[in-house]
Amino acid sequence: MPDTDVRDDRRRVRGLDALELQPRRGTGERSAAETAGRIWAATWPKLAAVALVLLAWQAVVWSGWRTEFVFPGPDRVLPTLFREITTPEFWEAVQVTMRRALTGFALALVVGVIIGIAVSQFKPLRVAIGSLITGLQTMPSIVWFPFAMLLYGISESAIMFVIVLGAAPSIAGGLTSGIDYVSPSLLRAGQVMGLRGVQRYTVLIIPAALPMFVTGLKQGWAFAWRSLMAGELLVIINQQNSIGWALSQARQLNDAERLLSYIIIVLVVGIVIDVFFNWADRALRRRWGITGS
Amino acid sequence: MTTVTETPARTAAVEIQDISKVFGHGKGAVTAIDGMSVTVGTGEFLAIVGASGCGKSTLLSLVAGLEQPTTGSVDAGGHKVAMMFQEAALFPWLTVGANIEVPMKVNKVPRAERRKRVAELLDLVRLTGFDRKRPHELSGGMRQRVALARALAQDADVLLMDEPFGALDAMTRDILHDELERIWREKELTILFVTHNVREAVRLGDRVVLLSSRPGRVIDAFPVEGERPRRIDSVQIAEQAATITDRLREEVSRHA
Numbered sequence: 001m002p003d004t005d006v007r008d009d010r011r012r013v014r015g016l017d018a019l020e021l022q023p024r025r026g027t028g029e030r031s032a033a034e035t036a037g038r039i040w041a042a043t044w045p046k047l048a049a050v051a052l053v054l055l056a057w058q059a060v061v062w063s064g065w066r067t068e069f070v071f072p073g074p075d076r077v078l079p080t081l082f083r084e085i086t087t088p089e090f091w092e093a094v095q096v097t098m099r100r101a102l103t104g105f106a107l108a109l110v111v112g113v114i115i116g117i118a119v120s121q122f123k124p125l126r127v128a129i130g131s132l133i134t135g136l137q138t139m140p141s142i143v144w145f146p147f148a149m150l151l152y153g154i155s156e157s158a159i160m161f162v163i164v165l166g167a168a169p170s171i172a173g174g175l176t177s178g179i180d181y182v183s184p185s186l187l188r189a190g191q192v193m194g195l196r197g198v199q200r201y202t203v204l205i206i207p208a209a210l211p212m213f214v215t216g217l218k219q220g221w222a223f224a225w226r227s228l229m230a231g232e233l234l235v236i237i238n239q240q241n242s243i244g245w246a247l248s249q250a251r252q253l254n255d256a257e258r259l260l261s262y263i264i265i266v267l268v269v270g271i272v273i274d275v276f277f278n279w280a281d282r283a284l285r286r287r288w289g290i291t292g293s
Numbered sequence: 294m295t296t297v298t299e300t301p302a303r304t305a306a307v308e309i310q311d312i313s314k315v316f317g318h319g320k321g322a323v324t325a326i327d328g329m330s331v332t333v334g335t336g337e338f339l340a341i342v343g344a345s346g347c348g349k350s351t352l353l354s355l356v357a358g359l360e361q362p363t364t365g366s367v368d369a370g371g372h373k374v375a376m377m378f379q380e381a382a383l384f385p386w387l388t389v390g391a392n393i394e395v396p397m398k399v400n401k402v403p404r405a406e407r408r409k410r411v412a413e414l415l416d417l418v419r420l421t422g423f424d425r426k427r428p429h430e431l432s433g434g435m436r437q438r439v440a441l442a443r444a445l446a447q448d449a450d451v452l453l454m455d456e457p458f459g460a461l462d463a464m465t466r467d468i469l470h471d472e473l474e475r476i477w478r479e480k481e482l483t484i485l486f487v488t489h490n491v492r493e494a495v496r497l498g499d500r501v502v503l504l505s506s507r508p509g510r511v512i513d514a515f516p517v518e519g520e521r522p523r524r525i526d527s528v529q530i531a532e533q534a535a536t537i538t539d540r541l542r543e544e545v546s547r548h549a
């Protein structure tokens with residue numbers, strides 16, 4: 001008798017679970033055609049946007065608003081661009097610029113994390129620095145360059161200084177708000193389980209704060225990239241090749257085709273990094289079960 | 294004004310003696326609990342009911358040691374205490390299995406042992422095979438069972454439950470009552486179960502303690518009659534629940 005009781009109970013629980021779990025959508029294997037269809041559905045609006053921009057650009061050129069000498073159309077810029085990206089100088093320039101971007105961003109990350117942790121730990125510091133961080137974020141970073149050049153001379157350090165000033169506040173802000181908004185019920189659960197000290201951070205606070213931290217990183221990167229471009233145009237170090245230097249060279253030589261080519265490169269780099277951050281953001285949110293996409 | 298409630302023939306697992314709890318100071322001070330004494334026997338299933346704001350959650354926090362009483366003492370006699378809430382409060386970035394491992398990590402249980410215990414606990418709450426799922430893939434009732442497994446992973450023998458099934462639908466709650474009762478027996482737990490649902494209290498409790506509101510005090514205690522497992526829709530439960538509800542209504546109308 002009790003044996004059947006137990007089995008009945010178990011079946012009842014299983015049945016309830018099966019009913020309550022939503023049937024998952026699209027669990028089955030996708031066919032190749034379906035996959036291709038999905039990729040196409042995601043891609044064509046982007047291709048259409050590019051086509052639209054090129055068309056509008058060409059239309060402005062055709063309208064004769066400026067001579068083709070200063071404002072060439074895509075028919076002339078795109079071949080220049082493709083020629084440009086096959087030269088070693090181009091890759092050297094991209095390499096120098098990306099190295100600066102990554103070093104600057106890494107520095108900003110370290111500074112931002114230290115400030116973020118300090119601010120979230122010490123109440124008085126929060127009052128003192130909290131609004132300062134917000135204020136710094138609204139500053140156009142180019143304002144700092146004269147001062148940076150005074151401090152560091154015409155050197156890469158001057159650029160790094162401005163990148164850190166531009167990006168670190170966003171990174172620190174993302175971290176502190178991430179830590180501030182950890183759900184109270186999770187904190188209480190952690191307390192009940194006896195999570196304390198370092199373990200409380202590694203097991204609970206840091207993972208819980210991660211999605212907002214990544215949002216801060218993304219914003220910080222945008223500031224870093226802008227600061228770097230401004231810096232490379234302003235602080236030209238020993239004629240060292242870089243994207244910014246190539247831009248100012250092209251202007252001095254009145255080479256509009258090269259100038260526009262490099263503008264396109266800057267745009268593409270920005271988009272690529274943005275896609276990466278969005279991907280990381282979405283992967284995190286999906287894993288954290290934060291719905292809304 | 295102290296009502297001492299005794300459980301004869303059982304050694305005490307938790308002794309709550311004449312506690313009071315005041316939040317804040319001066320004019321803004323709130324007396325959540327004032328002169329409350331309860332003795333919970335080892336292995337007892339104690340249900341605590343009262344209107345909202347009567348200090349039920351505060352009482353559990355005091356027993357869990359999350360807060361200190363303003364006066365009086367709480368003695369859990371060296372028992373380990375675990376706690377569950379209305380929200381499962383599982384860590385969303387961890388799998389079900391990893392969630393259950395968290396308290397064992399705190400207690401420095403070796404990895405292989407942790408794995409084994411996770412499998413046992415999942416079996417106990419009837420979620421075998423769900424260890425790789427994430428909390429958001431589960432239903433509310435399943436999440437509460439994971440939370441129960443996680444609480445049991447603390448190796449506690451006193452379990453505090455603060456309206457744990459309050460957010461679930463009636464059918465799920467009914468089944469979870471059976472499950473909780475079975476686990477309480479199997480694991481020989483002492484349970485303090487807070488609810489504002491009188492029937493639920495009578496369905497589960499060996500004894501139902503009724504609290505007054507503002508300040509919280511014990512106003513009555515009812516031993517529950519009837520063989521386990523009881524059915525929540527049985528006449529016997531309905532009758533006992535009616536008696537307690539009347540007493541609760543009387544108490545609430547005092548605040549009119």
Ligand SMILES: Nc1ncnc2c1ncn2[C@@H]1O[C@H](COP(=O)(O)OP(=O)(O)O)[C@@H](O)[C@H]1O
Nearest residue numbers: 316317323325344345346347348349350351352
């Ligand atoms: N941390 C706190 N600070 C101030 N007042 C509190 C706090 N916690 C609870 N209270 C007050 O104590 C009383 C009892 O609260 P609580 O224990 O949550 O009641 P219940 O769980 O029975 O609804 C309420 O009036 C509530 O406002």
Ligand SMILES: [Mg+2]
Nearest residue numbers: 349350351455
């Ligand atoms: Mg409560």
